[in-house]
Amino acid sequence: MDVRIAYGIDIEEVPDKIAEMLNRFDTAQAADLVYLASQVLKLSSPQLAEPLLDQARIKLAELDKILNDSQMILKGLVNTLEAEEVQQPATPEVPNAD
Numbered sequence: 001m002d003v004r005i006a007y008g009i010d011i012e013e014v015p016d017k018i019a020e021m022l023n024r025f026d027t028a029q030a031a032d033l034v035y036l037a038s039q040v041l042k043l044s045s046p047q048l049a050e051p052l053l054d055q056a057r058i059k060l061a062e063l064d065k066i067l068n069d070s071q072m073i074l075k076g077l078v079n080t081l082e083a084e085e086v087q088q089p090a091t092p093e094v095p096n097a098d
């Protein structure tokens with residue numbers, strides 16, 4: 001069961017937090033399971049390959065959740081930054097006295 005946890009952090013820390021979320025997932029595990037399943041199939045053992053593929057799919061589903069969460073947070077960050085740019089008045093240029 002998934003549980004959503006919300007807490008506040010400084011806006012400058014958001015990119016690092018997203019990177020931390022992405023780095024927690026080990027993509028090599030899913031790739032290793034797929035590779036192992038292909039090797040088992042070469043040995044003519046579909047009964048052993050099927051659960052390996054199931055495990056790989058579960059790992060990839062976990063990755064998809066992490067990517068989705070990261071993308072949603074990133075979209076929010078981008079929207080916030082763009083809104084701040086629009087709200088900030090342009091700094092008037094001072095003519096050069098040369």
